[in-house]
Amino acid sequence: MGLRVGHEIWGAKFDEMMRSSSEIDPDLERYTVEYVFGDVYNRPGLDLKTRSLCTVAALTVLGRRNQLRFHLEGAVKNGASKREILEVLIQMSVYGGFPAAWDGLSTAREVFTKLGMKD
Amino acid sequence: MGLRVGHEIWGAKFDEMMRSSSEIDPDLERYTVEYVFGDVYNRPGLDLKTRSLCTVAALTVLGRRNQLRFHLEGAVKNGASKREILEVLIQMSVYGGFPAAWDGLSTAREVFTKLGMKD
Amino acid sequence: MGLRVGHEIWGAKFDEMMRSSSEIDPDLERYTVEYVFGDVYNRPGLDLKTRSLCTVAALTVLGRRNQLRFHLEGAVKNGASKREILEVLIQMSVYGGFPAAWDGLSTAREVFTKLGMKD
Amino acid sequence: MGLRVGHEIWGAKFDEMMRSSSEIDPDLERYTVEYVFGDVYNRPGLDLKTRSLCTVAALTVLGRRNQLRFHLEGAVKNGASKREILEVLIQMSVYGGFPAAWDGLSTAREVFTKLGMKD
Amino acid sequence: MGLRVGHEIWGAKFDEMMRSSSEIDPDLERYTVEYVFGDVYNRPGLDLKTRSLCTVAALTVLGRRNQLRFHLEGAVKNGASKREILEVLIQMSVYGGFPAAWDGLSTAREVFTKLGMKD
Amino acid sequence: MGLRVGHEIWGAKFDEMMRSSSEIDPDLERYTVEYVFGDVYNRPGLDLKTRSLCTVAALTVLGRRNQLRFHLEGAVKNGASKREILEVLIQMSVYGGFPAAWDGLSTAREVFTKLGMKD
Numbered sequence: 001m002g003l004r005v006g007h008e009i010w011g012a013k014f015d016e017m018m019r020s021s022s023e024i025d026p027d028l029e030r031y032t033v034e035y036v037f038g039d040v041y042n043r044p045g046l047d048l049k050t051r052s053l054c055t056v057a058a059l060t061v062l063g064r065r066n067q068l069r070f071h072l073e074g075a076v077k078n079g080a081s082k083r084e085i086l087e088v089l090i091q092m093s094v095y096g097g098f099p100a101a102w103d104g105l106s107t108a109r110e111v112f113t114k115l116g117m118k119d
Numbered sequence: 120m121g122l123r124v125g126h127e128i129w130g131a132k133f134d135e136m137m138r139s140s141s142e143i144d145p146d147l148e149r150y151t152v153e154y155v156f157g158d159v160y161n162r163p164g165l166d167l168k169t170r171s172l173c174t175v176a177a178l179t180v181l182g183r184r185n186q187l188r189f190h191l192e193g194a195v196k197n198g199a200s201k202r203e204i205l206e207v208l209i210q211m212s213v214y215g216g217f218p219a220a221w222d223g224l225s226t227a228r229e230v231f232t233k234l235g236m237k238d
Numbered sequence: 239m240g241l242r243v244g245h246e247i248w249g250a251k252f253d254e255m256m257r258s259s260s261e262i263d264p265d266l267e268r269y270t271v272e273y274v275f276g277d278v279y280n281r282p283g284l285d286l287k288t289r290s291l292c293t294v295a296a297l298t299v300l301g302r303r304n305q306l307r308f309h310l311e312g313a314v315k316n317g318a319s320k321r322e323i324l325e326v327l328i329q330m331s332v333y334g335g336f337p338a339a340w341d342g343l344s345t346a347r348e349v350f351t352k353l354g355m356k357d
Numbered sequence: 358m359g360l361r362v363g364h365e366i367w368g369a370k371f372d373e374m375m376r377s378s379s380e381i382d383p384d385l386e387r388y389t390v391e392y393v394f395g396d397v398y399n400r401p402g403l404d405l406k407t408r409s410l411c412t413v414a415a416l417t418v419l420g421r422r423n424q425l426r427f428h429l430e431g432a433v434k435n436g437a438s439k440r441e442i443l444e445v446l447i448q449m450s451v452y453g454g455f456p457a458a459w460d461g462l463s464t465a466r467e468v469f470t471k472l473g474m475k476d
Numbered sequence: 477m478g479l480r481v482g483h484e485i486w487g488a489k490f491d492e493m494m495r496s497s498s499e500i501d502p503d504l505e506r507y508t509v510e511y512v513f514g515d516v517y518n519r520p521g522l523d524l525k526t527r528s529l530c531t532v533a534a535l536t537v538l539g540r541r542n543q544l545r546f547h548l549e550g551a552v553k554n555g556a557s558k559r560e561i562l563e564v565l566i567q568m569s570v571y572g573g574f575p576a577a578w579d580g581l582s583t584a585r586e587v588f589t590k591l592g593m594k595d
Numbered sequence: 596m597g598l599r600v601g602h603e604i605w606g607a608k609f610d611e612m613m614r615s616s617s618e619i620d621p622d623l624e625r626y627t628v629e630y631v632f633g634d635v636y637n638r639p640g641l642d643l644k645t646r647s648l649c650t651v652a653a654l655t656v657l658g659r660r661n662q663l664r665f666h667l668e669g670a671v672k673n674g675a676s677k678r679e680i681l682e683v684l685i686q687m688s689v690y691g692g693f694p695a696a697w698d699g700l701s702t703a704r705e706v707f708t709k710l711g712m713k714d
Binding site for chain 2: 259261262263265266269270274298300301302304305
């Protein structure tokens with residue numbers, strides 16, 4: 001079930017990610033598929049786009065750039081516009097401080113460029 | 120302008136908050152009204168309900184309970200349902216760890232009870 | 239399965255905890271039982287006492303006092319001596335700073351007193 | 358040597374603090390006296406007032422309220438004015454976010470009131 | 477007004493920074509100029525050198541290296557000596573832990589080398 | 596005394612580390628040898644392997660990768676098996692969130708490869 005949700009969010013990229021994750025540790029990969037995507041993201045009650053934006057908010061204030069990169073792509077795939085993503089990052093200057101927002105925006109620019117999203 | 124946005128989100132409660140904040144420091148209060156509510160929350164491009172849920176996500180992983188309490192009320196006033204708020208908090212177990220989610224849920228229960236929101 | 243592990247660590251206290259957690263949110267409680275205790279703590283490869291001490295280390299540097307209180311009791315139930323727990327807390331002054339260690343030690347004293355563990 | 362520095366900063370209050378700390382753990386107390394006050398605060402190259410303000414900055418963004426309370430008193434004893442302390446706290450809204458600054462200011466008000474420092 | 481303060485601290489480097497920031501997001505750049513430099517750093521009541529050292533303290537414990545690099549240069553431009561900066565970083569071992577201090581010192585060495593500040 | 600403990604944990608690598616640390620700052624190096632290894636790690640009451648695993652737990656949730664790399668090697672030298680280290684990292688998904696665990700596992704893979712520890 002988590003695999004289906006993962007595909008819904010990231011498409012073919014999900015398999016590639018899981019393959020490389022699996023080399024790191026097959027068990028944490030399994031828990032990610034089962035708990036994160038099977039249990040949490042699969043829950044009704046909140047749409048995937050809003051879930052993605054909340055994740056972007058959390059990872060920005062926590063300063064977890066590797067995962068932020070990955071979830072910024074997920075947010076785009078879940079229908080968040082570039083504008084909406086930038087709004088979340090700017091808003092995080094209030095809660096995590098300006099350095100968190102600057103680091104988040106710099107990561108977002110990399111992702112937008114990679115995805116060919118022009119300004 | 121920030122005052123208008125503050126009223127839109129919290130109603131009369133906003134004045135009371137600002138009065139007590141003002142006793143702490145009138146300058147930080149002014150910056151909050153000007154920068155946080157006048158500049159950031161007033162921006163188009165993201166609806167207030169989504170902004171509120173992203174704030175709830177950030178404050179939960181940061182463990183800032185005083186502000187979380189306050190923004191949980193704001194989320195309700197901005198149209199987030201109890202279900203949607205609980206979904207964000209549960210999702211934060213993935214990004215900030217289970218203790219963050221437990222603390223967030225315990226704060227949310229206090230707020231829901233205070234606002235008379237039954238299960 | 240997670241229930242069994244939970245009982246192994248906290249005994250009857252586990253049911254009481256889960257009952258009160260359940261009032262907060264039955265789903266997060268279920269995930270805690272399934273993922274945290276059923277999947278993670280149930281894994282072979284590391285004894286429960288060492289798992290508990292690592293959790294105490296993490297919660298101390300994160301400053302999550304509610305959960306720290308709870309896991310300090312768990313560490314005692316898993317066979318950690320008062321001395322071993324104090325050693326972990328003192329060591330955390332190096333990694334999370336002295337304020338983390340002081341807050342952790344103050345929480346530990348409350349727990350030791352409650353459990354009637356004399357010096 | 359650390360004892361002398363501690364007395365310089367907090368006066369008689371230092372003994373009282375150390376007595377109550379000692380009940381928590383005599384070893385961490387000893388390390389605090391030796392390493393924190395004997396080694397670090399005792400170093401030439403930076404005056405005690407600036408050291409105190411930097412500590413206030415760090416504890417504010419980390420959200421360590423117990424220690425912040427204590428070091429706010431230390432800052433006052435080291436010659437920082439109420440205005441200078443408030444400036445550091447307001448500035449932390451930029452680096453640790455507004456919730457950090459609000460929590461810091463609320464703690465500072467308690468300390469200023471306790472010390473009888475009128476506006 | 478914030479532009480003037482920015483120039484006071486970083487000189488010509490400020491324009492270059494703002495140009496590259498502007499490519500990331502012109503709005504966050506504007507808020508940085510207006511709120512951070514126009515409002516906060518422009519306030520009387522605390523000298524720029526002490527403000528810089530407090531910022532260095534906060535960024536060190538938060539582990540925000542990109543911004544730390546930038547503010548270490550600002551601290552030098554604001555008159556902080558290499559010795560004073562090192563003192564703040566060493567002191568942060570107490571509040572944010574030794575890893576925070578090590579990372580901060582390693583960043584500082586890069587900046588001092590770049591600025592041609594010999595030991 | 597701290598030097599002896601450092602050698603016990605890291606062997607010849609310890610001298611090399613201290614030499615490069617010493618270039619960053621000889622005083623922080625001295626405090627690390629004296630306080631961290633001389634005082635803390637040298638204490639009886641907890642074996643070095645468990646101390647190492649607790650340090651790995653703390654650095655993982657704090658996201659301090661430079662130091663984590665270093666202490667993962669220390670854990671191996673102190674007798675922790677690859678399996679035990681992976682268990683601690685997986686467990687940290689519960690306390691610091693999944694991104695902390697993923698980053699920790701990715702760092703661990705680098706270290707295991709460098710040390711020639713096959714799966």
